[in-house]
Amino acid sequence: MTKPPIPTGPSLEHRIQLKIAEIAAVADNLPGVVIIHNHQNGMVVEYMSRRGVEYLGVTLEEVKRLGTEYYTKFFNPDDAKDYIPKIMGLVKRNSDEELVTFFQQVRTIENPGWTWYVSTIKILMRDDAGLPLLTITMAFPIDPLHHVTxxxxxxxxxxxxxxxxxxxxxxxxxxxxxxxxxxxxxxxxxxxxxxxxxxxxxxxxxxxxxxxxxxxxxxxxxxxxxxxxxxx
Missing domain, CATH: 3.40.50.2300 (Response regulator)
Structure with a gap:
């Protein structure tokens, strides 16, 4: 007699999409740009709010297809020396409550040079082994006329x-x-x-x-x- 299949829960990919949908439902109402990164195959963009893709002049699908080239296309590599170690440290320390804040220069459709952003990132979701899988970032442009810039x-x-x-x-x-x-x-x-x-x-x-x-x-x-x- 054949045993019935053992019921299983939603797949990891399904849970990723549920988590993204949860964030996307409110992301466009938030004042900054919301980005979700997937750390399973490198730090690649899994989701970006409408404001973000409009600033970059691309679609979400185009950003996702870029993979890690996304960083060299839109970000000043000199800044990465400062914030990439911070982000990797956050993932390595494996702390859900910790926030990491950093400055970065972004090339937008409105400014072919660089626009300063201040961003904050935290762990959003873990994989089946309990390791950090998704991180969520909120990024805010800094007024170029502000003395802080x-x-x-x-x-x-x-x-x-x-x-x-x-x-x-x-x-x-x-x-x-x-x-x-x-x-x-x-x-x-x-x-x-x-x-x-x-x-x-x-x-x-x-x-x-x-x-x-x-x-x-x-x-x-x-x-x-x-x-x-x-x-x-």
């Missing part, structure tokens, strides 16, 4: 500098950080000695150590550390 490149540059040089900055003692701050503010060795109540000889020793530990060759290099690590 001009500062974004500098903020990203400082953030990259901080991440790349954190291991060196951690070598500094508290006193060396204080000397670095005064140096970046343009104080002389004698002025620094008076401010910190130490001898000029001690200041000069700290300055030599700072240049060695930070591998800094100029006052500009030292000022970069002071700015990136909020000493000034």
């Amino acid at each position: 001009a500062k974004v490149p500098r903020l990203l540059e400082e953030n990259n500098f901080l991440r790349n040089n954190l291991h060196r900055f951690r070598l500094l003692s508290k006193r060396e950080q204080e000397v670095l701050r005064q140096w970046a503010l343009g104080k002389s060795a004698s002025e620094t000695a008076d401010i910190l109540f130490i001898s000029i000889t001690t200041v000069e020793t700290h300055r030599r150590n700072l240049k060695h530990k930070l591998q800094a060759n100029s006052s500009f290099d030292l000022a970069q550390y002071a700015r990136a690590f909020d000493l000034i």
